Amino acid sequence: MKAVTYQGIFNVKVKEVPEPIIKNAEDIIVKVTHASICGSDLHSYHGMVPSLEENYVLGHEAIGIVEETGREVSRLKKGDKVVLPFNIACGKCIYCQNQLESQCANVNNEGEIGACYGCSRLFGDYFGSQAEYVRVPFANFSPYKIPENNEIPDEQLVLLTDAIPSAFWGVQNGGVKKGDTVIVLGCGPIGLIAQKLAWINGAKRVIAVDRLDYRLEHSKIWNKTECFNFEKNEELPSLLLELTEGGADVVIDCVGMSGKMKPVEIVETALRLQGGALGAITFASQVIRKGGTVMLVGMYGSRYNTFPLGDFFTRNITLKMGIAPAIHSVPTLYRLLQTKQLDVSDIISHRLPLEEAEHAYSIFHKREENCLKIILQP
Incomplete structure (x- = not known):
């Protein structure tokens, strides 16, 4: 065959x-x-x-x-x-x-x-x-x-x-409920479907973040989201904190280790010292409100250097994750x-x-x- x-x-x-x-x-x-x-x-x-x-x-x-x-x-x-x-x-x-x-x-x-x-x-x-x-x-x-x-x-x-079950897992396990502000990182298929399901679950606001304009445009047209390209605005975390008046209730990371890697991450990944990019988790830690929930849906590898554990701990963030x-x-x-x-x-x-x-x-x-x-x- x-x-x-x-x-x-x-x-x-x-x-x-x-x-x-x-x-x-x-x-x-x-x-x-x-x-x-x-x-x-x-x-x-x-x-x-x-x-x-x-x-x-x-x-x-x-x-x-x-x-x-x-x-x-x-x-x-x-x-x-x-x-x-x-x-x-x-x-x-x-x-x-x-x-x-x-x-x-x-x-x-x-x-x-x-x-x-x-x-x-x-x-x-x-x-x-x-x-x-x-x-x-x-x-x-x-x-x-x-x-x-x-x-x-x-x-x-x-x-x-x-794609649909993984997006559903992200929204359900992330605890999206009526009236929530949700930020979805990544506008690939799972991210796009997670945006749709966030609306179905009653979110009052769904914000999409990606680095590819065609995917953001698709999200805006089909899912009625507010869209932001993180490569075009270095101050985007600060801007989103301001726009959401303190951060999102739920951040769903649909990027995982396939995000844009820093040079040091490329080397460490090649040497099996790290399992790909950490950028999406870092970004999530910067745009979640105190007491909010970050849900990791995107696939990750093994250990990660500079993991922002203190940012989650000191702000009472709930971190959820796993294979759907x-x-x-x-x-x-x-x-x-x-x-x-x-x-x-x-x-x-x-x-x-x-x-x-x-x-x-x-x-x-x-x-x-x-x-x-x-x-x-x-």
Whole structure:
């Protein structure tokens, strides 16, 4: 089968690889119909994921048709159409039973963190879904069966795998409530959706911060946000404190370690002494009000130098973070799309065949062609 494979820093190739097979009784094989590229995939593309080996199949956002089932699969059958949330989880451990399936105890032999597709041995060693077929473990828990009367376009259903649940996690776990002022850092797909969900949760004011004008313009037009480019105003934290009369109630960081790195961060990241940029956290510490909440949704690496711990501690800031537990939220989010309370049609900027994945990764990395979300079709 054809699949998108990692070949080194800034190098992916669509290659022929062996088709996946059933390994365990609760496995299914899914024929992928639509996949997409996540900002986290760029961490692999940038060489920032430890233990990622050559020819590893990438990707963790896909929908498709069940092709084959293991003997103990009871929830699905051949021909069912499914959403594949990026978390891989058993559904039985204490974490899965408490809606924290991103930390499942039974899916990763490499450490104590959970697992997802296409992210190397570090995240459980499961080949990714930017491919013609993918093996899906624990099929009695993880996949979401798309209702037969579904009217939501397939390309929007793909966003239920990660982008929408991660944005939802940011807004819900960040505690956004009626009357709040919310600052969202980053206007990529997750940031844009977080802005939409902040309004749905009752925010009275949503402010977007990014460094790319086309993304800010998109946010302003589609999400009715107040937009600011941090590269064009060195005094932006002070300005936002003034405009919000003391800071935001909630700051949602949708940037993570892929933010703009300082020269020293580039060197330290290359030496594995730091896990990418820290700028978004520093910015968040400067624009949150006393007693507010900073929610980190963007992916971060290991240790970080000059972490602004004192700024959070002395001002009674609540700092929340983590990998979104997507699986349990998909039914709720499906209904938001179905009832049109949430519209994500504007997020999808490119539709390309799987064979053009190399070009897709390049324009996503370079932020060319006003790229937001790329859908790949095998």
